[in-house]
Amino acid sequence: MTQAEANPLLRVTRLRTSIATDMGRMVVISDVSFEVGAGRTLCIVGESGCGKSITSLSIMRLLPKPQGRIEAGHVSFLGRDLTALSEREMRQVRGRDISIVFQEPMTALNPVFTIGSQLTEALLAHERCGTAQARARALGALREVGIPDPESRLDAYPHQLSGGQRQRVVIAMALLCRPKLLIADEPTTALDVTVQAQILELFRQLRNSHGMGLILITHDLGVVAEMADDVIVMYAGRVVEAGPVASIFNRPQHPYTIGLLGSLPKVSERQGRLPIVPGTVPNLMALPEGCGFHPRCPLAQRRCAVDLPLLNAVHGDHRAACWLAPLD
Amino acid sequence: MLRVVINRLLISIPVLIGVLFIGFLLLIVAPSDPAAVIAGEGATPELLAVLRQELGLDRPVLERFALYLQRVLQGDLGKSVINKAPVIEELSYAMGPTFELMLCALLVAVPVGIALGSLAAVMRGRWIDRVIMMSSVAGLSMPGFMIALLAIQYFGLHWGLLPFQGRGGPLWTWSGILHMVLPATTLGSILIGPIARMTRTAMLEVLTLDYIRTARAKGLSELKVVLKHALRTALPPVVTLIGLQAGYLLGGAVVTETIFAWPGVGRLAISAIASSDFPMAQGTILVLAVSFLIINLMVDLIYCWLDPRIRL
Numbered sequence: 001m002t003q004a005e006a007n008p009l010l011r012v013t014r015l016r017t018s019i020a021t022d023m024g025r026m027v028v029i030s031d032v033s034f035e036v037g038a039g040r041t042l043c044i045v046g047e048s049g050c051g052k053s054i055t056s057l058s059i060m061r062l063l064p065k066p067q068g069r070i071e072a073g074h075v076s077f078l079g080r081d082l083t084a085l086s087e088r089e090m091r092q093v094r095g096r097d098i099s100i101v102f103q104e105p106m107t108a109l110n111p112v113f114t115i116g117s118q119l120t121e122a123l124l125a126h127e128r129c130g131t132a133q134a135r136a137r138a139l140g141a142l143r144e145v146g147i148p149d150p151e152s153r154l155d156a157y158p159h160q161l162s163g164g165q166r167q168r169v170v171i172a173m174a175l176l177c178r179p180k181l182l183i184a185d186e187p188t189t190a191l192d193v194t195v196q197a198q199i200l201e202l203f204r205q206l207r208n209s210h211g212m213g214l215i216l217i218t219h220d221l222g223v224v225a226e227m228a229d230d231v232i233v234m235y236a237g238r239v240v241e242a243g244p245v246a247s248i249f250n251r252p253q254h255p256y257t258i259g260l261l262g263s264l265p266k267v268s269e270r271q272g273r274l275p276i277v278p279g280t281v282p283n284l285m286a287l288p289e290g291c292g293f294h295p296r297c298p299l300a301q302r303r304c305a306v307d308l309p310l311l312n313a314v315h316g317d318h319r320a321a322c323w324l325a326p327l328d
Numbered sequence: 329m330l331r332v333v334i335n336r337l338l339i340s341i342p343v344l345i346g347v348l349f350i351g352f353l354l355l356i357v358a359p360s361d362p363a364a365v366i367a368g369e370g371a372t373p374e375l376l377a378v379l380r381q382e383l384g385l386d387r388p389v390l391e392r393f394a395l396y397l398q399r400v401l402q403g404d405l406g407k408s409v410i411n412k413a414p415v416i417e418e419l420s421y422a423m424g425p426t427f428e429l430m431l432c433a434l435l436v437a438v439p440v441g442i443a444l445g446s447l448a449a450v451m452r453g454r455w456i457d458r459v460i461m462m463s464s465v466a467g468l469s470m471p472g473f474m475i476a477l478l479a480i481q482y483f484g485l486h487w488g489l490l491p492f493q494g495r496g497g498p499l500w501t502w503s504g505i506l507h508m509v510l511p512a513t514t515l516g517s518i519l520i521g522p523i524a525r526m527t528r529t530a531m532l533e534v535l536t537l538d539y540i541r542t543a544r545a546k547g548l549s550e551l552k553v554v555l556k557h558a559l560r561t562a563l564p565p566v567v568t569l570i571g572l573q574a575g576y577l578l579g580g581a582v583v584t585e586t587i588f589a590w591p592g593v594g595r596l597a598i599s600a601i602a603s604s605d606f607p608m609a610q611g612t613i614l615v616l617a618v619s620f621l622i623i624n625l626m627v628d629l630i631y632c633w634l635d636p637r638i639r640l
Binding site: 060062064066087091092093094095096099100102104107108109110111112113121122125126157159170173174 | 453536537538539541542543544545546547548549550557560561634635636637
């Protein structure tokens with residue numbers, strides 16, 4: 001066991017979260033467990049609505065109030081259980097120890113305050129420093145994410161910036177206090193490819209120089225291949241496959257993962273139509289019995305419709321929740 | 329910013345002329361004859377005819393309006409029919425107390441209304457939210473004079489806590505403040521209910537927005553999230569509402585001034601109308617219209633300051 005494994009930055013254990021809806025309380029993620037070590041990158045992949053974003057909101061305890069609730073499980077950050085912290089203690093973790101970048105760049109910034117004031121506010125919430133110093137650091141952060149003409153941008157309002165620039169401001173804001181863990185929910189979706197490469201490079205640098213842990217939520221498998229150390233694949237609120245990136249890409253075990261990887265266009269082969277995973281994500285209020293994926297699964301057997309498969313080791317750290325695994 | 333001010337001022341000119349015209353017409357269609365009022369009972373028809381000619385009442389309506397407009401532009405609002413004093417002089421004594429009263433009413437209503445509305449939004453669905461919303465409906469449904477009479481009955485007569493007759497002097501004196509309490513809270517209470525409800529609605533909407541989540545994710549305290557990030561963006565509709573309610577405030581001022589014997593424009597208007605003192609009534613209408621325009625200009629400026637996206 002390496003040191004990182006013995007004392008991970010973040011360890012999520014059997015997390016279950018529910019959201020109250022008009023039709024009753026709905027469990028949106030259940031039995032989610034994973035670890036992120038310092039300087040490591042974990043990618044969470046899956047279709048929209050599979051619980052990726054709810055997982056990150058649960059870690060930050062930013063679930064919509066009063067609808068969202070953590071029902072069970074633990075989130076341990078450097079040995080401290082975040083689910084047991086008071087709101088005041090949790091506030092000190094947010095933005096300083098763990099930062100989050102949300103995926104909506106157009107609406108993530110308050111329209112009535114300048115970029116500069118929103119950036120320095122994040123800094124002043126956690127550190128004692130003068131206004132001039134805070135401004136200088138905000139300027140540095142804007143430079144880091146490659147915003148052109150950062151001096152004038154500090155006094156601009158969000159509506160004066162493009163979507164891509166706003167997203168970079170949000171990223172700069174998250175990195176301002178040099179967090180130990182960054183959760184980035186589709187951080188580069190709004191950006192064009194060159195800027196995306198620049199941001200990913202920045203993440204990589206911070207990971208290497210500061211040992212920042214990174215949770216990257218994405219459905220861009222190209223980004224996964226480039227950035228991830230470990231991957232978890234989520235489906236209908238559960239982790240269906242988890243493991244080191246190479247193992248997941250080379251020997252995917254769960255039919256859903258195989259389907260996802262099959263949808264990835266390859267340069268080497270000329271395909272007519274891209275293969276798709278047939279069917280749609282199930283309604284969480286009416287999840288099927290047994291394995292949540294069985295109605296869409298090309299390999300489903302009778303047992304899959306009755307019993308829920310749990311994550312089982314396939315080889316090494318590679319685990320899959322499928323009755324058919326290992327599929328070798 | 330300057331362009332907004334100039335624009336608004338230019339728009340105000342036709343509005344003012346319209347107001348003057350309506351005020352002018354109202355007194356023409358009113359059943360009482362100013363000449364008869366001046367001449368007193370038992371005047372001969374000859375005397376009335378002479379008086380009418382003197383007052384210009386025999387000329388065509390539009391011509392009379394043009395003459396009136398010309399005089400108003402020169403700052404001459406005519407003389408009171410009753411006591412022969414220049415209207416502008418009487419108004420200048422009355423304007424101060426009225427503005428003072430309205431300002432104090434706003435100072436009561438705006439902070440209290442916004443605080444109650446924000447509290448209700450943050451405590452949504454709990455008992456405190458229900459109590460605030462129910463009492464705001466009660467406040468909305470109760471006419472201003474009713475509140476005034478109840479306040480006089482209990483705080484004034486029954487418990488003898490506060491004076492309720494007239495103005496006690498300038499606001500920097502103790503007596504001035506004491507005399508202001510009941511009229512200002514009565515007048516302000518008309519606005520507390522609507523402001524609280526609008527603040528709550530706007531706040532509930534803003535609190536679900538993404539940038540509120542961003543603010544929380546930075547590790548800001550809930551107080552800062554609500555008072556800085558949410559309230560600032562929830563305020564524009566509340567400010568608009570205050571502008572729209574300014575009419576009620578002016579109407580309320582007329583009632584409040586009459587009940588509390590407040591020496592302001594509202595009381596002057598009532599007594600002028602009651603005694604068919606038409607130059608005075610027109611003068612008070614002009615003052616009330618100008619204050620409505622000023623309040624709305626202020627609302628527009630505050631709006632610009634609150635939301636940088638509409639700054640020009």
